[in-house]
Amino acid sequence: MNATIRRYRDSDRAAVYDVCVRTGNGGQGAVGLYSTDELLPDMFAAPYLLLEPEHAYVVDNGDRVVGYIIGTPDTAAFVAAYRARWIPLLASRYQPPPEPPVTAEDQRLSDMFHPERMIRPELAAYPAHLHINILPGYQGSGHGRALMGAFLASIAAAGARSCHLGVRITNTNARAFYARLGWQPIDVRAPEAWMFLVRATSDP
Numbered sequence: 164m165n166a167t168i169r170r171y172r173d174s175d176r177a178a179v180y181d182v183c184v185r186t187g188n189g190g191q192g193a194v195g196l197y198s199t200d201e202l203l204p205d206m207f208a209a210p211y212l213l214l215e216p217e218h219a220y221v222v223d224n225g226d227r228v229v230g231y232i233i234g235t236p237d238t239a240a241f242v243a244a245y246r247a248r249w250i251p252l253l254a255s256r257y258q259p260p261p262e263p264p265v266t267a268e269d270q271r272l273s274d275m276f277h278p279e280r281m282i283r284p285e286l287a288a289y290p291a292h293l294h295i296n297i298l299p300g301y302q303g304s305g306h307g308r309a310l311m312g313a314f315l316a317s318i319a320a321a322g323a324r325s326c327h328l329g330v331r332i333t334n335t336n337a338r339a340f341y342a343r344l345g346w347q348p349i350d351v352r353a354p355e356a357w358m359f360l361v362r363a364t365s366d367p
């Protein structure tokens with residue numbers, strides 16, 4: 164059966180977690196990297212599924228979800244909702260790390276407990292943001308382009324005219340994909356391993 168793009172359903176949650184941990188860490192995968200494989204999905208997938216499910220789309224191969232796009236039309240509102248509704252749910256499973264963070268996991272936890280890091284003044288004119296991840300066996304078949312089209316149309320309908328995203332500088336595959344889809348670099352003060360890209364939501 165050909166894979167299709169459809170809206171996210173609650174029953175997709177475990178598969179989204181699986182895709183996230185297998186494709187996270189700049190596309191390299193993060194299985195076994197931290198004390199729990201749920202750490203990355205708890206940061207980069209779950210809050211969007213909880214707070215913005217209407218903007219979540221998946222690739223369904225007929226058996227399971229093999230890719231997804233998630234995000235928000237309004238990063239500032241998302242950050243406020245994350246603090247109010249997601250942080251309380253994290254508290255029973257994670258402890259805030261020492262500050263400044265010592266280990267790589269501490270750094271992840273610090274980011275997890277500080278969603279305000281997502282608000283960057285240089286990106287104020289690009290209020291939406293997204294994350295996109297597809298399992299290796301399903302990459303390079305047009306699903307990324309289709310997911311991006313669905314997401315940009317969804318956030319445009321919610322009033323977002325422009326969007327940003329962060330990508331690891333070393334993730335050359337994703338950078339080539341974004342460039343092909345019209346994303347442009349923007350100068351942002353950010354951790355040195357990262358760069359930011361922007362584009363309008365029209366003409367996805």
Ligand SMILES: CC(C)(COP(=O)(O)OP(=O)(O)OC[C@H]1O[C@@H](n2cnc3c(N)ncnc32)[C@H](O)[C@@H]1OP(=O)(O)O)[C@@H](O)C(=O)NCCC(=O)NCCS
Nearest residue numbers: 190296297302303304305306307308330336337339340343
């Ligand atoms: C990056 C990713 C989402 C791209 O999705 P995809 O399904 O592989 O991309 P598509 O097949 O839809 O490609 C869309 C276009 O980008 C181009 N493209 C994609 N990857 C490319 C690459 N590595 N080099 C050059 N062009 C590329 C395609 O040729 C295609 O062009 P066309 O539509 O004009 O023919 C996917 O590869 C992925 O999930 N990677 C791992 C996780 C990741 O890195 N996520 C991003 C984190 S910021």
